[in-house]
Amino acid sequence: MTDEVTSVGRAIATALDRAEQLRRLPDRPTRVRIMTVFGDDRSSLTINASIAARSPAELRAQEGLGTRRIPWAELDARAGEIVGLVDEVVREVTLAVRDAPATQRPSHSETDVEIEGFDELVDELRVTLTGVAMAVLESRRKTNSLSPPLGSEATMLAALKLAALAACTANVGLSDAQDELRNAINDVLRKAGPGEYMQRPVLNS
Structure with a gap:
């Protein structure tokens, strides 16, 4: 094994260690993948970083970012760049997420006229979806245990x-x-009261 190949292996190992350090950060940890990609002119060592989006805006902000490639033909000569590229892609997606516009819910931004009947629509959808779910469950109970x-x-x-x-x-x-999920669960628990397990509310309550 040549020194150049060894240096590539060492650089990748160091980059993986660095990626693991970044993944363990407590505030918005970044997932870093170091992949071997094959196929035509895209054969390369590919480094990709992403942060779990908390809103559609954060997801859109990361589109097309956080990826670097080193072609196989250049890998020996550029092995020293690998660790730096990990930091580079992490910094890129971190800044993108930080600068993503704040999420604004439609029900918090529309006028009173535009959201008239919103609560009624929520209840109507809840009843309809629950009815469909109960029908499916009943059908399944007839065919299995x-x-x-x-x-x-x-x-x-x-x-x-x-x-x-x-x-x-x-x-x-x-x-x-x-x-909203927390509020919904709390609402159900309040309606259920302090009863025992067998007194828990049924699905369509």
């Missing part, structure tokens, strides 16, 4: 996926979505 708790958990996961899609469409950030 699906327990009510397992059905409720499946319903929760499906609802969260739908909520995530709706949140992105409405430009609702993760923090607001978490607050």
Whole structure:
């Protein structure tokens, strides 16, 4: 094995250590991937960084950023750049996320006239979606031994996926979505009262 190949391996190992350090940062940790890419003129060592977006704006802010490539033909000569490129892509996406515009929910920005009936729409959708979910669960219970708790958990996961899609469409950030989920759970717990496990509210309560 040549010294040049060894230096490439050492540089990649150091870069991976640096990426792990950055991933462990407590404030908005960055995910860094160091990948080998093959195919035509795109064969390269590729370094990519991303930060888990908390809003659609943060996701859009990172589009097209945080990626650097070193072609295979240049890898030996440019091995010394690898660690620096890790810091570079992390800095790029960090700045992009920091400068992303603040998320503003439609219900907080529209006029009173434009959101008239908003609460009624929420209730109508809740009733409709619950009815559909109950119909699906009943159908599944007739064909297999699906327990009510397992059905409720499946319903929760499906609802969260739908909520995530709706949140992105409405430009609702993760923090607001978490607050709404927390409020909804607290509301259900208040209605349920201090009863035992078997007295927990059913899905359509």
